[in-house]
Amino acid sequence: MINAEIEQEIIQPPLPPGPLKWVKENLFSSIFNTVTTIVLIPVVFFLLFSVISWVLFSADWRAVTQFPLLYIVGQYPRDQILRVGVILSSISIFLGISWGRWGGLLRSISIAAGLIFIVTALLPVQHPQLDQGMRLYLGSNTILILIGYFIGRLKAIKGSFIAIGWLLIPIFGVVLLTGIENSELIPKVPTTLWGGLLVTFLLAAGGILLSFPLGVALAFGRRSDLPVLSGFSTIFIEVIRGVPLVTILFMFSIILALFLPVESRIDRLVRALMAVTFFSAAYSAENVRGGLQAVPLGQIEAAKALGMSNLKTTILIVLPQALRAVLPAIAGQFISLFKDTTLVVIIGINDFLGIGRSIINSDPEFVQLRMEVYLFIALIYWIFSYLMSLASRRLESSMGIGNNM
Amino acid sequence: MTEEPIIYCKNVHKWYDDFHALRGIDMEVFLGEVIVIFGPSGSGKSTFIRTINRLEEHQEGQIVVDGIELTHDVRNIEQIRMETGMVFQQFNLFPHLSVVQNITLAPIWVRKWPKKKAEEVAIELLELVGIPEQAFKFPGNLSGGQQQRVAIARALAMQPKIMLFDEPTSALDPEMIKEVLDTMTDLAESGMTMIVVTHEMGFARAVADRMYFFDEGKIVESGTPEEIYNNPQEERTKLFLSQILKH
Numbered sequence: 162m163i164n165a166e167i168e169q170e171i172i173q174p175p176l177p178p179g180p181l182k183w184v185k186e187n188l189f190s191s192i193f194n195t196v197t198t199i200v201l202i203p204v205v206f207f208l209l210f211s212v213i214s215w216v217l218f219s220a221d222w223r224a225v226t227q228f229p230l231l232y233i234v235g236q237y238p239r240d241q242i243l244r245v246g247v248i249l250s251s252i253s254i255f256l257g258i259s260w261g262r263w264g265g266l267l268r269s270i271s272i273a274a275g276l277i278f279i280v281t282a283l284l285p286v287q288h289p290q291l292d293q294g295m296r297l298y299l300g301s302n303t304i305l306i307l308i309g310y311f312i313g314r315l316k317a318i319k320g321s322f323i324a325i326g327w328l329l330i331p332i333f334g335v336v337l338l339t340g341i342e343n344s345e346l347i348p349k350v351p352t353t354l355w356g357g358l359l360v361t362f363l364l365a366a367g368g369i370l371l372s373f374p375l376g377v378a379l380a381f382g383r384r385s386d387l388p389v390l391s392g393f394s395t396i397f398i399e400v401i402r403g404v405p406l407v408t409i410l411f412m413f414s415i416i417l418a419l420f421l422p423v424e425s426r427i428d429r430l431v432r433a434l435m436a437v438t439f440f441s442a443a444y445s446a447e448n449v450r451g452g453l454q455a456v457p458l459g460q461i462e463a464a465k466a467l468g469m470s471n472l473k474t475t476i477l478i479v480l481p482q483a484l485r486a487v488l489p490a491i492a493g494q495f496i497s498l499f500k501d502t503t504l505v506v507i508i509g510i511n512d513f514l515g516i517g518r519s520i521i522n523s524d525p526e527f528v529q530l531r532m533e534v535y536l537f538i539a540l541i542y543w544i545f546s547y548l549m550s551l552a553s554r555r556l557e558s559s560m561g562i563g564n565n566m
Numbered sequence: 567m568t569e570e571p572i573i574y575c576k577n578v579h580k581w582y583d584d585f586h587a588l589r590g591i592d593m594e595v596f597l598g599e600v601i602v603i604f605g606p607s608g609s610g611k612s613t614f615i616r617t618i619n620r621l622e623e624h625q626e627g628q629i630v631v632d633g634i635e636l637t638h639d640v641r642n643i644e645q646i647r648m649e650t651g652m653v654f655q656q657f658n659l660f661p662h663l664s665v666v667q668n669i670t671l672a673p674i675w676v677r678k679w680p681k682k683k684a685e686e687v688a689i690e691l692l693e694l695v696g697i698p699e700q701a702f703k704f705p706g707n708l709s710g711g712q713q714q715r716v717a718i719a720r721a722l723a724m725q726p727k728i729m730l731f732d733e734p735t736s737a738l739d740p741e742m743i744k745e746v747l748d749t750m751t752d753l754a755e756s757g758m759t760m761i762v763v764t765h766e767m768g769f770a771r772a773v774a775d776r777m778y779f780f781d782e783g784k785i786v787e788s789g790t791p792e793e794i795y796n797n798p799q800e801e802r803t804k805l806f807l808s809q810i811l812k813h
Contacts, residue, residue: 459656462621462658463654463660465621466619466647466652467651467672467676467720467721468645468647468648468672468676469672469675470644477671477675478660482661560662
């Protein structure tokens with residue numbers, strides 16, 4: 162009995178500090194701390210005040226608000242814009258279906274996407290391009306996500322069908338965006354007219370989707386026992402990693418065009434995508450290789466002792482553990498890929514940043530407003546980068562459940 | 567005896583670079599026998615047990631398991647591994663899979679069982695090793711003794727003819743050793759053919775049919791537990807036994 166009482170006394174956790182105590186402990190704990198606090202607080206308040214008053218009263222957002230469609234799709238023909246809408250809507254509905262089927266991280270992504278659609282549909286600005294129809298369309302994407310969610314909840318929907326759908330969307334999307342020669346319904350749209358967020362997302366998503374498997378393959382290639390394979394992978398990785406992305410972009414845009422005959426010339430946007438993909442693949446490969454090395458030999462032995470082949474051991478045991486170990490590094494790699502796509506401006510592709518620049522340069526009046534334009538562009542990049550970072554942290558914690566790896 | 571041994575080893579040699587780890591091991595194991603291998607560290611006992619399922623390659627001599635000779639033929643190796651379960655000192659459970667998934671992985675992907683059948687067998691095996699309530703946890707949330715029992719269940723799920731144990735209790739806290747040894751004793755009594763590398767002399771005396779004492783890559787002495795404990799012939803065996811039985 163006495164023992165139990167003593168134990169209870171010991172177990173009592175310390176009370177959480179009150180606000181006053183927190184301030185004392187964290188802001189005024191020493192002379193140096195006190196001085197820092199006293200100096201920094203006015204500075205922070207002054208900066209906040211100036212930024213907020215500038216944004217609300219002095220800033221002139223015309224160069225941003227006048228051209229919403231230009232920022233989103235570039236010069237894509239306005240009468241064909243429905244095609245972009247169809248792709249966006251099919252992504253929305255598949256996102257919803259996947260959310261209903263699997264939940265977890267997809268739930269957060271769906272909610273974020275739905276919120277972005279609603280917010281843009283309800284933006285309190287007057288603009289001819291943001292008419293009733295456009296607002297209705299944007300809002301309907303949120304509804305599509307919800308409809309997809311309820312479809313996904315149905316037992317009849319198989320995971321493999323949804324996966325096939327996700328594989329088909331990029332192909333269908335590229336065909337729809339490019340169009341078909343001599344077609345009445347979807348005439349050809351040259352990629353020189355594509356621009357804005359559309360191009361940024363295409364390069365980023367395409368780069369991520371293609372560079373990831375390529376990076377995994379290169380990582381295995383570098384570890385391979387076959388000297389040709391490991392030699393090739395090592396040279397590829399080291400050459401790409403040793404050269405700035407700008408140089409690779411130039412190489413692909415100029416040298417590739419010089420060597421190939423005119424009729425088989427690869428599209429400019431595809432060349433940019435190849436450059437971004439190879440660049441990101443080389444870095445992913447080194448990340449994945451680090452993860453492969455972190456998998457203990459005992460894991461491989463245990464799998465082999467169960468009669469599993471090398472291939473099954475790799476796919477079922479080694480790769481999942483390796484990828485989980487390097488997920489934060491790979492997520493960081495993809496976020497920088499997303500931001501690095503801005504470099505395609507220098508080979509004449511009007512991505513999101515490129516559109517901003519051409520708007521600024523189109524009118525002397527807008528040159529005065531470049532501050533606002535760049536701030537807006539930075540904000541959009543930050544939002545998407547931060548969402549990616551959030552998603553990767555979510556994924557990490559969901560993969561870490563019950564594990565002490 | 568006219569019966570064929572299920573494991574037949576003849577003059578097995580193994581080198582790590584210049585180091586001669588196994589120097590001509592001969593051993594025959596018959597169906598249903600429990601063999602205990604013991605000896606000082608570095609004596610080659612772990613290396614030997616690992617050559618039986620080709621986690622280590624022998625360079626000379628002959629190893630035949632269940633009528634299949636171990637050669638470089640990958641199909642032979644995988645066939646033998648399907649028939650021999652192995653339990654490791656460090657458990658080596660797959661940390662990214664739940665307990666049930668750990669057990670069903672190989673039956674589903676190697677034996678091609680339907681998932682449902684594999685899961686039923688997994689639950690039965692977890693009951694056999696005494697931890698059915700841990701089925702849906704992850705290895706990281708289990709104690710060492712529980713992990714090792716899951717590892718035994720995982721090996722048994724492939725329905726092997728032979729079980730190899732490579733120091734299964736050496737990495738365990740003292741209070742967990744018993745639960746693992748009890749499971750192994752049950753398994754031995756059910757008629758499983760087992761080769762166990764261990765220093766648990768109480769277990770060996772109770773369960774082993776024959777014991778082998780390894781030193782410097784060779785079999786110094788072999789015999790029934792009675793012979794080994796009560797009447798060891800070699801000085802080296804006497805010395806080693808006196809050291810490990812002292813406390």
